[in-house]
Amino acid sequence: MIRDPHPWASSLETLHAQAWTCLVRGVHDRHAPARHPVLATVTTSGRPRARTVVLRHADRLAGSLDIHTDIHSAKVTELRATPQAALQVWDSAGHLQLRLEAEVSILTGSDVEGIWARVPQRSRVSYGSQPPPGEPISDALDYVKSPDLACFAVLRLRVDAMDLVHLGPHHRRARFERQDQWRGQWLAP
Amino acid sequence: MIRDPHPWASSLETLHAQAWTCLVRGVHDRHAPARHPVLATVTTSGRPRARTVVLRHADRLAGSLDIHTDIHSAKVTELRATPQAALQVWDSAGHLQLRLEAEVSILTGSDVEGIWARVPQRSRVSYGSQPPPGEPISDALDYVKSPDLACFAVLRLRVDAMDLVHLGPHHRRARFERQDQWRGQWLAP
Numbered sequence: 001m002i003r004d005p006h007p008w009a010s011s012l013e014t015l016h017a018q019a020w021t022c023l024v025r026g027v028h029d030r031h032a033p034a035r036h037p038v039l040a041t042v043t044t045s046g047r048p049r050a051r052t053v054v055l056r057h058a059d060r061l062a063g064s065l066d067i068h069t070d071i072h073s074a075k076v077t078e079l080r081a082t083p084q085a086a087l088q089v090w091d092s093a094g095h096l097q098l099r100l101e102a103e104v105s106i107l108t109g110s111d112v113e114g115i116w117a118r119v120p121q122r123s124r125v126s127y128g129s130q131p132p133p134g135e136p137i138s139d140a141l142d143y144v145k146s147p148d149l150a151c152f153a154v155l156r157l158r159v160d161a162m163d164l165v166h167l168g169p170h171h172r173r174a175r176f177e178r179q180d181q182w183r184g185q186w187l188a189p
Numbered sequence: 190m191i192r193d194p195h196p197w198a199s200s201l202e203t204l205h206a207q208a209w210t211c212l213v214r215g216v217h218d219r220h221a222p223a224r225h226p227v228l229a230t231v232t233t234s235g236r237p238r239a240r241t242v243v244l245r246h247a248d249r250l251a252g253s254l255d256i257h258t259d260i261h262s263a264k265v266t267e268l269r270a271t272p273q274a275a276l277q278v279w280d281s282a283g284h285l286q287l288r289l290e291a292e293v294s295i296l297t298g299s300d301v302e303g304i305w306a307r308v309p310q311r312s313r314v315s316y317g318s319q320p321p322p323g324e325p326i327s328d329a330l331d332y333v334k335s336p337d338l339a340c341f342a343v344l345r346l347r348v349d350a351m352d353l354v355h356l357g358p359h360h361r362r363a364r365f366e367r368q369d370q371w372r373g374q375w376l377a378p
Contacts (some may be wrong), residue, residue, distance in 0.1 A: 010329065038277050040229035040239035048237055050229035050277040051288055088227050088239040099240055133362075135377045140199065140361045143377040172329040173322075188324045188332040 006094060009166040012184035016176050019098050019164055022091050023058040023065065033091040034058075034098070039067065039155075040086040041078040049078060056154075063178055065100075067155040068119070071108060072132035076153055079104045085157060097165040102157035112154050119152075127152040165189060195283060198355040201373035205365050208287050208353055211280050212247040212254065222280040223247075223287070228256065228344075229275040230267040238267060245343075252348045252367060254289075257308070260297060260342040261321035268293045274346060286354040291346035301343050308341075316341040354378060 008014035026034025040050040057066035065087065069076060079085065087100040119127075128148030137143055162176045171189035176182045197203035215223025229239040246255035254276065258264060268274065276289040308316075317337030326332055351365045360378035365371045 036279065038227040038229075038239055040227075040237040040275065042231055042235060042237050046231060046235060046271060047273045047290070048229040048231050048239075048271075048275040049288070049290075050227055050237075050239055050275040052277065052279050052286055082235060082237075084236045086229065086237040086239040088241065090225065090241050097241055099238070101236070101238075129377055131377045133377055137375050137377050140363070140375045141359050142375070170330050174329070186326050186329045186331070188318055188320045188322055188326050 006096075006166065006168060009096075009168055009172050012174055012176075012186070015164055015166065015172070015174055016162070016182055016184055018094065018096065019162055019176075020058070020060040022089065022094065022096065022098065023055065024060065026055045026089070027058050033093075034089045037098075038088045039075065040088070041075050042082045042084065043074075043078050044081045049074065051075070063159045063182075065102070065157040065159065066115075067157070068115075068127070069153050069155055070127050070129070070133050071151050071153040072134075074134055075155075076106060079106060079155065085155075087157065087159075095167045097167070099163040099165075100157070100159050101161040101163075102159045105156045105158070107154040107156055108152070109150075112152055113149065115154055116149050116152050121147075124152075163187075195285075195355065195357060198285075198357055198361050201363055201365075201375070204353055204355065204361070204363055205351070205371055205373055207283065207285065208351055208365075209247070209249040211278065211283065211285065211287065212244065213249065215244045215278070216247050222282075223278045226287075227277045228264065229277070230264050231271045231273065232263075232267050233270045238263065240264070252371075254291070254346040254348065255304075256344040256346070257304075257316070258342050258344055259316050259318070259322050260295075260340050261323075263323055264344075265295060265342055268295060268344065274344075276346065276348075284356045286356070288352040288354075289346070289348050290350040290352075291348045294345045294347070296343040296345055297341070298339075301341055302338065304343055305338050305341050310336075313341075352376075 008018040025032040039053045089098040124147035125145040128151035173189035176184045197207040214221040228242045278287040313336035314334040317340035362378035
């Protein structure tokens with residue numbers, strides 16, 4: 001008899017729990033799949049954008065996730081206009097795709113001083129560069145990094161829905177919503 | 190003297206060429222990073238969505254990419270309303286992030302008969318299921334797969350821009366646009 005390698009995929013409750021296990025692992029293990037999700041946003045002209053980000057915090061009880069960014073990055077401009085994001089993770093070992101829908105708050109200044117204090121010195125160079133990220137430069141290395149709390153923003157994602165797909169011998173897909181207390185609903189995959 | 194593992198990252202021309210090498214490899218090697226890009230779209234209510242897809246064709250000369258999908262999937266509805274997509278690939282060996290912006294045509298019916306004929310039988314189950322993908326079902330396995338050309342769609346992405354980021358000892362970022370004949374422009378990373 002073959003042991004099911006992913007028994008958690010067969011019930012809504014355990015599938016949902018597994019998604020959070022995956023997310024929390026991403027915060028603590030830099031080699032875990034959820035360490036580097038893809039964050040999708042919408043530009044001010046209504047077009048999609050996607051980029052890899054680093055997951056910095058995951059709070060299952062609150063259903064929230066944190067990402068750190070430079071305040072001058074395009075995603076901050078995009079999220080100011082449309083504070084909605086999609087976050088995608090593919091956990092190849094678990095054969096599990098996470099597709100999250102979230103409302104995003106942009107925290108800056110005194111609201112993030114405590115978080116900034118815990119950002120390692122070597123990581124702070126990601127927040128503050130001249131010229132700002134995305135500006136044209138004449139040579140590839142014509143920029144300087146100068147860490148600056150004033151350039152540091154925390155994107156706090158309040159997860160409102162999760163669409164989970166498990167690719168097993170039989171595919172399973174379910175959607176979980178905050179407004180439904182994450183009870184979950186099977187969907188055709 | 191240490192040999193630069195990614196000499197292609199230091200010129201615009203070779204960086205752009207490397208991105209296409211990565212994409213073409215994704216079509217032919219199921220273990221290559223570009224085999225499974227993340228496709229981002231916008232819903233009819235203006236919200237971002239993202240999911241893993243399979244890259245099926247890459248044509249550097251035309252600057253186009255193909256993805257196959259079930260015509261009843263949400264992304265087809267989304268792309269009918271907003272025919273713009275973002276495609277993201279993270280090539281960890283090359284330390285290279287590809288962020289593509291594309292206009293999407295949805296090909297169906299007689300336009301895709303020739304492509305359908307070359308889809309292996311075992312893969313055709315992905316196109317045609319009852320109920321259609323995303324419909325609520327009462328149990329996880331309450332669906333049947335019945336391959337059907339009428340459910341098969343090819344998303345043809347005409348790439349209009351590429352934003353490439355190489356994470357080396359010094360990060361490099363450049364943007365390439367079709368309207369600029371892919372000449373390229375360095376950006377602050």
